[in-house]
Amino acid sequence: MPTYLHYCEPCDQRLEDTRTIAHALxxxxxxxxGKPMPRDFKAEHTHTTAPxxxxxxxxxxxxxxxxxxxxxxxxxxREGIPGRFDKKNGDMLFENVKDRDKAARKLGFHVT
Numbered sequence: 001m002p003t004y005l006h007y008c009e010p011c012d013q014r015l016e017d018t019r020t021i022a023h024a025l026x027x028x029x030x031x032x033x034g035k036p037m038p039r040d041f042k043a044e045h046t047h048t049t050a051p052x053x054x055x056x057x058x059x060x061x062x063x064x065x066x067x068x069x070x071x072x073x074x075x076x077x078r079e080g081i082p083g084r085f086d087k088k089n090g091d092m093l094f095e096n097v098k099d100r101d102k103a104a105r106k107l108g109f110h111v112t
Contacts, residue, residue, distance in 0.1 A: 004061075006037035007110050014040065038110040057100045062092040062107065081106045 006015040008030035015028055015037055028037040039061070062083075064072045069085045076083065082099040083092050094100040101111045 005040040007040035008032065008035060008037045009110065010035060013037075038108075040110055057094040057097055058086070059092045059094070059100055059104075062100070062104060062109075063090040064092075066090040076103075079106060 006028045011032040083094045104111045
């Protein structure tokens with residue numbers, strides 16, 4: 001079962017949660033203030049790969065099921081969201097961290 005990270009900005013608290021993928025987008029309530037704690041995609045599963053001269057930022061958390069890639073790419077183009085998907089596994093790929101953060105914000109996720 002995947003592990004997700006949540007963040008409460010007012011309390012500066014982080015929470016780690018294990019739950020099924022079906023419930024991945026459900027927010028937790030902060031134990032300190034009771035406000036919703038959105039997932040923290042920046043801290044979650046992102047890493048940089050650097051084969052030869054190419055550098056990209058890969059986000060597993062912002063990825064989609066590979067069968068949904070075509071529809072999600074169309075939505076991204078309409079809404080001006082940067083990035084593309086890895087066709088094999090659905091991970092979201094970005095040219096840099098700035099684009100990853102912009103995409104996460106446009107998709108309504110917390111970015112620190």
